[in-house]
Amino acid sequence: MLDLWYSEYHTEDVRFSIGVTRHLHSEQSPFQQIDFFQSDTFGTFFTLDGLMMVTEKDEFAYHDMIVHPAFATNPDIRRVLIIGGGDGGTAREVSRYPGVESIDMVEIDERVVRLCQQYLPQTAGQLDTDERIHLYFEDGLAFVRQAPAESYDLILVDSTDPVGPGEGLFTVDFYEHCYRALRPEGILINQHESPYYEQYAREMKRAHQKIRQTFPVVKIYEFHAPTYPSGHWLFGFASKSLHPVKDARLDQWKSLGLDTRYYNAGLHQASFALPTYVQQMLDDHE
Amino acid sequence: MLDLWYSEYHTEDVRFSIGVTRHLHSEQSPFQQIDFFQSDTFGTFFTLDGLMMVTEKDEFAYHDMIVHPAFATNPDIRRVLIIGGGDGGTAREVSRYPGVESIDMVEIDERVVRLCQQYLPQTAGQLDTDERIHLYFEDGLAFVRQAPAESYDLILVDSTDPVGPGEGLFTVDFYEHCYRALRPEGILINQHESPYYEQYAREMKRAHQKIRQTFPVVKIYEFHAPTYPSGHWLFGFASKSLHPVKDARLDQWKSLGLDTRYYNAGLHQASFALPTYVQQMLDDHE
Numbered sequence: 001m002l003d004l005w006y007s008e009y010h011t012e013d014v015r016f017s018i019g020v021t022r023h024l025h026s027e028q029s030p031f032q033q034i035d036f037f038q039s040d041t042f043g044t045f046f047t048l049d050g051l052m053m054v055t056e057k058d059e060f061a062y063h064d065m066i067v068h069p070a071f072a073t074n075p076d077i078r079r080v081l082i083i084g085g086g087d088g089g090t091a092r093e094v095s096r097y098p099g100v101e102s103i104d105m106v107e108i109d110e111r112v113v114r115l116c117q118q119y120l121p122q123t124a125g126q127l128d129t130d131e132r133i134h135l136y137f138e139d140g141l142a143f144v145r146q147a148p149a150e151s152y153d154l155i156l157v158d159s160t161d162p163v164g165p166g167e168g169l170f171t172v173d174f175y176e177h178c179y180r181a182l183r184p185e186g187i188l189i190n191q192h193e194s195p196y197y198e199q200y201a202r203e204m205k206r207a208h209q210k211i212r213q214t215f216p217v218v219k220i221y222e223f224h225a226p227t228y229p230s231g232h233w234l235f236g237f238a239s240k241s242l243h244p245v246k247d248a249r250l251d252q253w254k255s256l257g258l259d260t261r262y263y264n265a266g267l268h269q270a271s272f273a274l275p276t277y278v279q280q281m282l283d284d285h286e
Numbered sequence: 287m288l289d290l291w292y293s294e295y296h297t298e299d300v301r302f303s304i305g306v307t308r309h310l311h312s313e314q315s316p317f318q319q320i321d322f323f324q325s326d327t328f329g330t331f332f333t334l335d336g337l338m339m340v341t342e343k344d345e346f347a348y349h350d351m352i353v354h355p356a357f358a359t360n361p362d363i364r365r366v367l368i369i370g371g372g373d374g375g376t377a378r379e380v381s382r383y384p385g386v387e388s389i390d391m392v393e394i395d396e397r398v399v400r401l402c403q404q405y406l407p408q409t410a411g412q413l414d415t416d417e418r419i420h421l422y423f424e425d426g427l428a429f430v431r432q433a434p435a436e437s438y439d440l441i442l443v444d445s446t447d448p449v450g451p452g453e454g455l456f457t458v459d460f461y462e463h464c465y466r467a468l469r470p471e472g473i474l475i476n477q478h479e480s481p482y483y484e485q486y487a488r489e490m491k492r493a494h495q496k497i498r499q500t501f502p503v504v505k506i507y508e509f510h511a512p513t514y515p516s517g518h519w520l521f522g523f524a525s526k527s528l529h530p531v532k533d534a535r536l537d538q539w540k541s542l543g544l545d546t547r548y549y550n551a552g553l554h555q556a557s558f559a560l561p562t563y564v565q566q567m568l569d570d571h572e
Contacts, residue, residue: 005301011327013305015291019298041297041483058482061561196344196512197327224510224518224561226482231517232510262561270559275347275510275548 010229067093072253083140085158086112088124141168157190196230296515349375369426371444372398374410443476482516
């Protein structure tokens with residue numbers, strides 16, 4: 001029997017490994033190393049520069065949590081910008097809202113999208129069937145710099161870690177242009193790393209500090225992402241005016257009748273309640 | 287440089303590994319294989335039959351969450367029974383409440399306690415300094431069978447998985463004797479496995495089903511335990527009468543002024559809000 005293991009080092013001395021039944025694809029794009037794998041427990045999964053991105057088994061948790069809390073805060077979101085998210089899972093969840101008129105998705109690496117369309121239809125299947133989705137294969141920072149003022153209700157930053165292609169998406173310049181591109185009730189959600197291992201906690205604190213320089217409302221929420229380092233993962237919620245808990249319109253969201261495997265209205269407020277040590281790390285930078 | 291790795295298989299094809307700087311101790315007790323290790327990221331940690339139990343880095347999360355939600359529901363708890371918990375971390379957190387009069391701790395394996403006193407004073411340090419703590423090296427099921435009726439306000443089941451020495455602590459017989467031994471406002475908290483990997487989810491559902499046969503109030507709450515399989519871990523809250531959210535006395539709990547690194551009053555209700563798929567797994571058995 002084939003004995004093949006994919007491993008990610010979460011620190012120099014912490015390693016998470018998955019038995020691979022087939023290495024489906026490997027290529028070096030202009031931006032990064034892309035690999036697709038098959039496994040028994042996680043189904044198909046893919047990595048960028050060796051780091052875990054998406055598995056069939058648990059992508060629903062990540063994609064539910066990056067999308068639905070914003071819509072439960074403002075169910076009238078019409079125009080959405082997704083930065084990154086080449087696997088298509090974020091666009092898939094956004095496209096479930098009938099009120100959404102347009103979804104601009106800006107992914108720097110077209111190869112990620114094309115390979116996910118081939119190997120991960122579970123996440124990428126909507127990308128060429130929903131006419132509201134517009135794909136741009138460009139740099140996210142450059143795109144948002146040129147976006148008209150007050151042109152989006154929601155910006156979702158579905159990025160890799162702040163090294164390599166994702167680096168520009170963790171800068172004050174980027175957050176300021178997001179602010180400018182958002183309407184008065186606009187919301188920014190960003191991939192916000194993790195509080196547990198030191199290297200990730202440092203990036204979490206740096207991102208938080210920068211977003212607080214730019215937006216008046218800045219909150220952090222958490223969820224379980226078992227295939228990411230430590231499984232304790234965060235998103236940032238920033239907005240020009242709306243508070244994610246006080247202004248939430250959960251009844252209106254529930255009336256949409258969306259089936260969601262991870263997110264639910266009861267989890268909305270709960271996900272913004274953080275362990276003491278996480279809150280203290282964030283407060284240290286306030 | 288020494289290249290030594292401890293690994294736990296979370297499934298047959300999922301492996302979590304920690305670089306070990308020193309294998310501090312290894313012995314076969316009458317009940318299980320006990321090993322203590324030193325590592326850079328987690329500090330000292332120990333395993334039973336090769337499975338991760340406690341690390342210096344994150345034991346605070348587990349011990350906060352097994353103890354404090356019960357006390358925030360009923361801050362007047364006086365008499366406590368701990369089943370298992372040989373590392374002493376649970377007793378340490380209970381002993382922080384000045385109102386507690388007596389802590390009976392029943393650990394089947396004295397060697398776990400003695401070795402934790404030697405290698406893990408961070409968790410075991412209180413065991414011989416707090417006179418309210420009474421140690422019994424006995425089988426937990428046998429102990430609770432002989433306990434007088436209505437003799438405890440709180441029973442904490444800090445057990446291993448339901449294989450090996452922990453098996454009897456996941457039976458209807460055990461839960462029924464816990465019920466009998468609890469006062470009318472009594473609370474039972476138990477280690478409740480995880481919803482993520484199939485084998486653990488099966489044990490989670492079985493335990494839930496059994497406890498529901500016995501107690502009128504049964505709720506599940508979750509927290510982040512990065513060194514346990516998937517990091518998505520649960521405790522069960524069962525009681526004869528008190529509801530953990532509706533009857534919570536958070537202001538009274540806050541007035542005690544305990545510093546807690548993970549638990550806080552804001553997290554209390556939040557931890558009982560479960561992802562949809564977890565709630566559905568539990569409902570299937572109701």
